[in-house]
Amino acid sequence: MGVFALFATFSFLLFVGLSDLVVAQDGGISGPTTSPAASGYQCDPNRCKLPSCNCASASPPGGLDPSEVPQFVVFTADDAIQSYTLDAINQLLAQRMNPNGCPIKMTYFTSISYTNYTLVTDWYVAGNEIADHTMTHVGSxxxxxxxxxxxxxxxxxxxxxxxxxGFRAPYLNYTNATFHLLADANFTYDSSVTSSIPVTDPDTDAYWPYTLDYGLANDCLTTPNICKGQPQIPGFWEIPMYAFFDDLGEDGPHLMDPWLDAADGDSTVNNTATLDYMKNTFTAHYNGNKQPIGLYTHPIHISLTYPGSDASTANINMINEFLDWVQEQRDVWIVSNEQLLAWVQNPVPISQLDSFDALKCKTPDVDSSVQICNGIPANEAGLLQECSFPDYPFFTCYGCPQSEPSPSNPNPPQQVATGQQARLRLPANCSTPFWDPIAGECLCTSTACQYTDQSLPIGPNGANLTGGNPSETYQSMPTLVLFNGVPGDFAVRASGISGLVSTLILGIVGAAAGRAVLNL
Ligand SMILES: [Zn+2]
Known part of the structure; x- marks a missing residue:
């Protein structure tokens, strides 16, 4: 009860904070943001080859014929992670499955302001991708x-x-320098640029994800000091955000939260018109080069559970109707950015998707009776710590900090009450669901014993080619978890994070050496 009372007390503040973050709509565009002349893009596919190089191209990667290519629908969310925002996503995705029977995974571009950390842990352990959207939601x-x-x-x-x-810039506001900062910190991809010209136009900028070996080819008319070969960052990926287009064509683009926009030059939202153009844009991709399409959401706008919500049920029903219809088409997969990118780096035809690892769902083998604070609700019940900061409280498995993390101090020392012991942060050689931050133990350190694959065979001849429908039993939470505990990865990643290496190293030494150090 204490938990809920605390949230009730702060709900007004949380609401205000979240609203502040999304008042300035991310990424509104009104027409083409690039052109062949402005991009000056040149890339030789004979020299730029997968998996580490891919030219910006409207054609599928690996020379595959569109008939052999799955239609990917990317689902992303931006900003703080709260129970309200996860509720909003679950009402669209929780009941769905991909053609192999796996729950849907998505990418959450997370800002830590107003975020409840323990929900980040849970969302990640359930198989979703957690990506970076800055600490306090600032552009450039x-x-x-x-x-x-x-x-x-x-x-x-x-x-x-x-x-x-992955990274997405708040307000989609980035500069040439942003890409270099991302590469320095060993990010794999950015997803902040816009595809603004329909796939049916010969000059479309709906490129499949591409590397920056030869610079950017999107947003060349709107962002200074990019394109014509810049920024040149070999092996770094861009996953464009693909706009929907209403009846006005390239003059009627809708990028993020299209359900909040009026369509066709109208002045009020019309769900019928929105559904119509979303289906039309999907069909153009599906019948063409199968470029991915994306639902890029600010979930707070469609959350019915936060106090004072003015979200529209008709809006939510329309999105579900769109997804139901999409899932009735053959070979459609709703995916996270990392799943899409795994396929682009190693594109296999539809006939081989059965054995494609990134699309599988594997659940961590942790008995539900084990008490361990690990991102699995059944295991961690009663073990969360409550960090009661005045502007927003949060919960964590990993020990409350003495002050709220900030850009100048992202890893404050741990707050340890008299008579209690500090919790131990995740080490690089253990993965999240197996790490016990209270005992300081890893339940399992070999890759063989950790996960059970839950994916089903993709049915022959279309027998099982569409995803689940919403009337099916609620599937609790998505379940894919990849093994991420590669020894040494912490140090490798840390070496790329300029100016903060000493903070990180101290954190790790503390974890390794024991609780006394963490008390400092
Ligand atoms: Zn944002």
Whole structure:
């Protein structure tokens, strides 16, 4: 009861804070943001080859014919992670399955302001991708905002540094320098640029994800000092955000939360018109080069559970109707960015998707009777610590910090009450569901005993080719968890995070040496 009372007390503040973060709509565009002349893009596919190099191209990777290519629908969410925002996502995805019977995974671009860390842990352990959206939600961010978010998510949510691969700039506001900061911190990809020209236009900028070996080819008309070969960062990936288009075509793009926009030049939202153009844009991708399409959400806008919510049930029903319809098409997969990128780096035809690891679902083998604070609700019940900071309280498995993490101090010392022992942060050689931060033990350190694959064969001849429908039994939480505990990855990642290396090393030494050090 204490937990809920605390949240009730602070709910008004949480609401205000979340609203502040999304008032300025991320990524509104009104027409094409690039052109062939502005991009000056040149890339030789004979020299730029997968898996580490891919030219910006409207055609599928690996020379595959579109008929052999699955249609990916990327699902992302941005900003704080709260129970309200996870409720909003669950009402769209929790009941669905991909063609192999696996629950849907998505990517959450997380800002730690107003975030409840323990829900980040749970969401990650359930198989979703946690990515970086800066600590305090600032556009054109300095390194401290990007790297500080990595450190806070690692220390207080137990997300392995190696698992945080992606970045999206708040307000989609980035510069040339942003990409270099991301590469310095060993990110794998950015997803902040816009695909703004329909796939049916010969000059479409709906490129499959590509590397920056030859610079960017998107947003060349709107962002200074990019394109014509810049920024040149070999092996670093860009996953464009693919707009939907209403009846106005390239003059009617809708990028994020399209359900909040009026369509066709109208002045009020019309769910019928929105559903219509979302289906039309999907069909253009599906019948063409199968470029991915994306639902890029700010889930707070469609959450019915936060106090004072004005979310529209009709809006939510429309999105579900769209997803139901999408899942009735053959070979459609709703995925996270990391799942999409795994396929692009190693594209296999539809006939081989059965054995494609990134699309499988594997559950960690942890008995539900074990009491361990590990991101699995059944295991961690009663073990969470409550960190009661005045502007927003949060919970964590990994010990409350003495002050709220900030860009200047992303990893404050742990607060340890008299007579209690400090908790131990996730080490690099254990993965989140197996790490006991109270005992300081890893339940399992070999890769062989850790996960059970729950994926089913993809049915022949279309027998099982569509995803589940919403009337099926609620599937609790998505369940894919990849093994991320590669020894040494912490040090490798840390070496790329400028200016904060000493903080990280101290954290790790503390964890290894024991509780006394962490008390400092
Ligand atoms: Zn944002």
């Amino acid at each position: 961010p300095p390194a401290s905002e990007i790297d500080g978010n990595l450190i806070a998510l690692n220390t207080l949510a137990g997300i392995p540094l190696s698992a945080i691969k």
